[in-house]
Amino acid sequence: MFGLEKRDTSMLIIVAVLTMFAPFILNPFPAGSALAQFNAGYPDLMQRFVIFGIFAIGFNILFGLTGYLSFGHAAFLGVGSYSAVWMFKLLSMNVIPAIILSVIVAGLFSLLIGFVSLRRSGIYFSILTLAFAQMSFNLAYSVLTPITNGETGLQLTLNDPRVLGVSATADGSIPVTNLFGMEMRSTFELAVGPWAFQFNAGYYLCAVILLLAFYLSIRIFRSPFGMMLRAVKSNQQRMNYTGLNTRPYTLAAFVISGMYAGLAGGLMASMDPLAGAERMQWTASGEVVLMTILGGAGTLIGPVLGAGFIKYFENIFSKINDGVLHSWFSFMPDGLENAMVTLIHPFVGKGWHLTLGILFMLVVIFLPGGLVEGGQRIRKWAKNKRSGGETPTGKTEPAE
Amino acid sequence: MGILEVKNVGKRFGGLQALGDVNLSVKENTVHAIIGPNGAGKSTLLNCLVGKLIPDTGSVMFDGQSVLGRAPYEINQMGISRVFQTPEIFGDLTVLENMLIPCFAKRDGAFELNVLPSVLGQKDVLEKAEHMLEEMNMADKRHMHAAAMSRGDKRRLEIGMCLSQEPRLLLLDEPTAGMARADTNNTIDLLKQISDERDITIAIIEHDMHVVFSLADRITVLAQGTPLVEDDPQNIRGNPKVREAYLGESA
Numbered sequence: 094m095f096g097l098e099k100r101d102t103s104m105l106i107i108v109a110v111l112t113m114f115a116p117f118i119l120n121p122f123p124a125g126s127a128l129a130q131f132n133a134g135y136p137d138l139m140q141r142f143v144i145f146g147i148f149a150i151g152f153n154i155l156f157g158l159t160g161y162l163s164f165g166h167a168a169f170l171g172v173g174s175y176s177a178v179w180m181f182k183l184l185s186m187n188v189i190p191a192i193i194l195s196v197i198v199a200g201l202f203s204l205l206i207g208f209v210s211l212r213r214s215g216i217y218f219s220i221l222t223l224a225f226a227q228m229s230f231n232l233a234y235s236v237l238t239p240i241t242n243g244e245t246g247l248q249l250t251l252n253d254p255r256v257l258g259v260s261a262t263a264d265g266s267i268p269v270t271n272l273f274g275m276e277m278r279s280t281f282e283l284a285v286g287p288w289a290f291q292f293n294a295g296y297y298l299c300a301v302i303l304l305l306a307f308y309l310s311i312r313i314f315r316s317p318f319g320m321m322l323r324a325v326k327s328n329q330q331r332m333n334y335t336g337l338n339t340r341p342y343t344l345a346a347f348v349i350s351g352m353y354a355g356l357a358g359g360l361m362a363s364m365d366p367l368a369g370a371e372r373m374q375w376t377a378s379g380e381v382v383l384m385t386i387l388g389g390a391g392t393l394i395g396p397v398l399g400a401g402f403i404k405y406f407e408n409i410f411s412k413i414n415d416g417v418l419h420s421w422f423s424f425m426p427d428g429l430e431n432a433m434v435t436l437i438h439p440f441v442g443k444g445w446h447l448t449l450g451i452l453f454m455l456v457v458i459f460l461p462g463g464l465v466e467g468g469q470r471i472r473k474w475a476k477n478k479r480s481g482g483e484t485p486t487g488k489t490e491p492a493e
Numbered sequence: 494m495g496i497l498e499v500k501n502v503g504k505r506f507g508g509l510q511a512l513g514d515v516n517l518s519v520k521e522n523t524v525h526a527i528i529g530p531n532g533a534g535k536s537t538l539l540n541c542l543v544g545k546l547i548p549d550t551g552s553v554m555f556d557g558q559s560v561l562g563r564a565p566y567e568i569n570q571m572g573i574s575r576v577f578q579t580p581e582i583f584g585d586l587t588v589l590e591n592m593l594i595p596c597f598a599k600r601d602g603a604f605e606l607n608v609l610p611s612v613l614g615q616k617d618v619l620e621k622a623e624h625m626l627e628e629m630n631m632a633d634k635r636h637m638h639a640a641a642m643s644r645g646d647k648r649r650l651e652i653g654m655c656l657s658q659e660p661r662l663l664l665l666d667e668p669t670a671g672m673a674r675a676d677t678n679n680t681i682d683l684l685k686q687i688s689d690e691r692d693i694t695i696a697i698i699e700h701d702m703h704v705v706f707s708l709a710d711r712i713t714v715l716a717q718g719t720p721l722v723e724d725d726p727q728n729i730r731g732n733p734k735v736r737e738a739y740l741g742e743s744a
Binding site for chain 1: 543564565566567569570574575577581582583584585586590593594595597598599601602603604605606607608609610611612613614615618654658
């Protein structure tokens with residue numbers, strides 16, 4: 094279907110089902126229950142899941158296929174956000190032109206940075222991209238204040254021209270982002286018993302774009318171009334002596350992944366029309382590297398899983414404070430309760446980075462192929478068990 | 494005029510004159526061997542032919558066109574394929590994918606933004622690659638990771654990859670180095686078969702005299718960066734100058 098192999102089609106369908114039913118899937122615990130803490134089915138977080146999923150899918154096209162580790166991809170995300178906000182300020186609050194402009198600008202910007210950085214490979218390439226991203230970050234903070242509004246970040250005001258829209262709504266407030274009139278913030282709430290499921294227009298726009306982005310990445314992975322990118326990772330010498338010029342291949346991969354990042358940035362601004370320089374900081378670039386490796390670099394679905402995983406931790410684990418812990422362990426005798434809370438305290442709340450770090454280490458050491466490899470091992474183990482311990486077929490899944 | 498004309502080529506690395514004044518003419522559809530003791534400049538000469546090194550002096554003409562100053566991929570697209578001393582293949586890719594890549598390079602050139610179509614939809618290229626695998630007797634290994642194969646198989650695959658580009662000149666850099674006798678003989682048979690059945694010129698750098706005398710139509714002996722003799726194999730065998738270069742003056 095859609096020009097895909099059977100296995101890829103079923104993967105696309107799984108991702109489609111997961112994203113479309115996310116408001117249910119991420120909201121398994123009734124509101125008001127002790128476990129409601131772990132619900133992630135609210136619009137803001139769901140949007141972040143899919144937006145960072147798009148970012149990681151794009152990053153994986155560069156890193157997963159060619160092996161070129163960029164440490165500056167957040168710069169493209171930031172540039173995309175700024176472009177989108179400028180479109181909201183100057184043209185209209187419709188998200189479509191904003192998203193298109195952010196993809197184009199990020200593409201041009203990545204063409205420039207890629208052209209210079211790809212003169213080197215390995216660690217030198219990584220350092221060059223990192224340097225460019227930090228340069229962009231610092232410029233956005235200081236010199237480029239007229240464009241980026243410096244530390245405050247770029248925001249909408251009542252004085253923006255908005256040629257095709259209105260500067261201010263009838264009641265004198267700033268208009269909101271929309272898709273041909275459908276407001277991105279509009280949310281329909283479905284209450285089923287104690288559960289409250291939220292369906293947000295912005296989330297569904299992001300989800301549909303994620304599906305398109307995922308579909309495109311499958312096509313790229315299975316195309317001759319994708320095979321060439323894997324060949325770049327495997328043996329550049331052989332490529333050169335096979336009549337292939339590696340430079341335009343790597344540059345094209347770099348620009349494509351930069352455009353994905355710009356798309357993510359544009360969507361971010363479409364959901365919440367502001368853009369700040371901190372989106373370009375190196376920690377943001379590092380985050381997408383973590384997402385891709387955690388999920389499984391070079392696999393199709395890995396980056397999406399990694400993005401969801403990290404964003405879940407960032408938003409859910411960081412909210413568990415001592416008060417919540419005490420309420421969980423209140424059934425225990427006082428001394429034991431306090432001991433448990435003290436024991437768990439460093440891993441949750443502000444210490445969520447510690448949990449994430451430990452998990453990341455465990456994955457990299459025991460599952461070098463990321464979460465996807467974990468899934469494959471479980472499947473193989475289950476298959477073995479079902480077939481009575483027979484050895485599995487020799488066909489291995491191409492993890493990298 | 495040969496298909497490959499090397500004229501007055503010299504290359505110096507600091508204080509070392511790696512190549513003195515090399516003249517070499519390789520006739521079309523022959524097997525030309527370049528032999529010589531260690532340090533004679535064989536590999537330097539080869540690197541000058543494929544664009545890895547640029548000689549300080551002289552000219553290298555392939556089929557009437559200069560190769561100097563061109564990148565390796567451009568020289569390859571002109572019709573020169575190179576087989577390395579240690580097989581250079583795409584270890585992370587499957588055997589079939591290894592064979593597909595040169596077929597795509599032949600069809601689409603040095604770069605093609607072929608992003609949307611599936612590899613499996615490119616029937617012409619697939620067919621050609623499958624055919625080549627069969628010719629190399631590796632069709633049963635098509636889904637294997639190339640890195641997992643034996644040294645001899647890797648060599649076969651690399652030669653097959655080069656042939657699938659339909660080169661006019663095939664350069665081999667000590668193709669049997671480090672091989673067991675049986676593998677060496679297999680490689681000799683393969684190369685013989687290639688030169689008999691195809692419209693192809695082969696230039697081979699080799700240490701192993703057994704290989705050289707089984708294959709070559711013409712031999713150039715290189716010593717200390719300059720060609721010593723160029724002759725037919727039967728004359729090289731008895732040439733006292735060659736013996737001297739190989740075994741030292743005392744012999």
